[in-house]
Amino acid sequence: MDALVSQVQAMARDADEGARKKIVDTLFSLQLSIESPQDSMQRLLYLNIYLMAIRIGCDLDFFRMLVDSPTPLTAEQVAEKCGTAPMLMSRLLRYLGSVGIIKETGADTYTANQLCRALAERGWISGVYHYFDTCSPCFAATPEFLKSTGYKDVDDPTNTPFNVAHKSNLAAFDWFLQPESSWNFTHFNNFMTVQHQGMPTWLDKYPFLQVAKSAMPEQPLFVDVGGGVGHQSVALRKALPADIKNRIIVQDLAPVIGQAQPFDGVELTIHNFWESNPVKGAKIYYVRNIIHDWPDGKAAQILKHIKDAMTPDSICIIDEMVIPEQCAHWQATQIDLLMMVTLGARERTQKSFEKLTAAADLRIRKIYPYTVSLNDCVIECVAE
Numbered sequence: 540m541d542a543l544v545s546q547v548q549a550m551a552r553d554a555d556e557g558a559r560k561k562i563v564d565t566l567f568s569l570q571l572s573i574e575s576p577q578d579s580m581q582r583l584l585y586l587n588i589y590l591m592a593i594r595i596g597c598d599l600d601f602f603r604m605l606v607d608s609p610t611p612l613t614a615e616q617v618a619e620k621c622g623t624a625p626m627l628m629s630r631l632l633r634y635l636g637s638v639g640i641i642k643e644t645g646a647d648t649y650t651a652n653q654l655c656r657a658l659a660e661r662g663w664i665s666g667v668y669h670y671f672d673t674c675s676p677c678f679a680a681t682p683e684f685l686k687s688t689g690y691k692d693v694d695d696p697t698n699t700p701f702n703v704a705h706k707s708n709l710a711a712f713d714w715f716l717q718p719e720s721s722w723n724f725t726h727f728n729n730f731m732t733v734q735h736q737g738m739p740t741w742l743d744k745y746p747f748l749q750v751a752k753s754a755m756p757e758q759p760l761f762v763d764v765g766g767g768v769g770h771q772s773v774a775l776r777k778a779l780p781a782d783i784k785n786r787i788i789v790q791d792l793a794p795v796i797g798q799a800q801p802f803d804g805v806e807l808t809i810h811n812f813w814e815s816n817p818v819k820g821a822k823i824y825y826v827r828n829i830i831h832d833w834p835d836g837k838a839a840q841i842l843k844h845i846k847d848a849m850t851p852d853s854i855c856i857i858d859e860m861v862i863p864e865q866c867a868h869w870q871a872t873q874i875d876l877l878m879m880v881t882l883g884a885r886e887r888t889q890k891s892f893e894k895l896t897a898a899a900d901l902r903i904r905k906i907y908p909y910t911v912s913l914n915d916c917v918i919e920c921v922a923e
């Protein structure tokens with residue numbers, strides 16, 4: 540068994556993203572095939588405990604303490620640093636050690652492992668708060684919500700489990716803008732910057748340099764519509780040679796732009812994508828993880844405003860997953876359900892994208908897939 544494990548670890552070390560994910564998926568299928576129903580139910584019924592214990596760890600910041608400590612720490616030492624009862628800490632760390640979130644090195648003694656190090660990073664900590672505080676109440680509200688609607692499609696952003704869970708009539712992005720939700724919105728925005736960390740990006744697959752070189756000297760190069768805190772624009776600026784000086788512009792709502800860090804050569808601007816786009820004739824209009832936030836009618840409106848700003852040589856890039864017709868990956872299907880219960884929105888197949896872009900007078904010219912599990916794609920569109 541040990542030899543087998545070493546062999547698989549060596550294979551994974553040498554593998555690229557696609558091959559490594561294939562190994563993980565194969566091992567997961569293997570696990571399912573040898574678990575008894577009792578094993579599986581023990582695992583499934585307690586899933587919520589993971590996030591509960593991790594959130595407590597983030598509140599107390601003990602993942603960072605384990606990372607920063609040069610030697611393993613006893614539960615008693617961690618309890619003292621955190622100001623908690625020793626027995627409480629001992630039970631929490633014992634659980635987290637038993638499920639592999641931290642590493643147990645001896646009796647009641649722990650150190651950081653790879654997962655613990657991730658949980659000490661700002662973006663992933665924000666992910667924990669986003670899923671625990673904003674999303675999980677929506678999951679809990681969904682069964683009763685669907686029962687109350689007679690199991691209709693969820694495609695109205697103001698009538699979703701989110702509205703029930705957060706006792707609001709507002710669509711999620713409008714709810715985020717209220718002062719009392721600013722804590723939730725900050726964590727959402729931080730999480731957006733890391734959610735694809737370590738995975739290939741659109742820049743790995745799309746011939747962006749060739750396209751950038753074809754831009755006219757005064758032509759804005761890149762308009763990052765709903766670009767969040769501008770992380771994709773910064774990545775593009777870093778990837779371009781210094782002699783390409785065309786404008787790179789991030790557009791988002793005021794509170795998000797207020798959170799963004801200035802970066803040389805990237806303009807941070809306030810723009811509401813329900814209104815006509817003030818930047819006309821750019822080379823690339825880019826929407827990443829925007830279209831999947833909205834049902835078809837609304838998504839088409841966003842694209843139509845972009846289309847109306849385009850000149851014949853402009854390109855609109857939709858950077859999003861394309862759900863395959865068959866055998867979609869679990870990492871993709873879970874995001875699709877998240878979009879449903881929080882936003883009344885969805886992930887789309889290629890056929891759905893073709894219909895949607897046509898409704899905005901755009902035509903898909905080419906699709907460049909660039910990740911294996913999510914099938915993230917650069918969907919390159921031109922005006923009809």
Ligand SMILES: C[S@@+](CC[C@H](N)C(=O)[O-])C[C@H]1O[C@@H](n2cnc3c(N)ncnc32)[C@H](O)[C@@H]1O
Binds near residue numbers: 712764766790792828
């Ligand atoms: C899922 S995030 C994607 C952010 C970024 N494009 C990325 O890929 O990380 C959706 C973004 O849409 C922005 N957004 C929502 N409503 C908007 C509006 N009416 N106008 C402009 N941006 C909006 C949000 O503030 C958020 O930054």
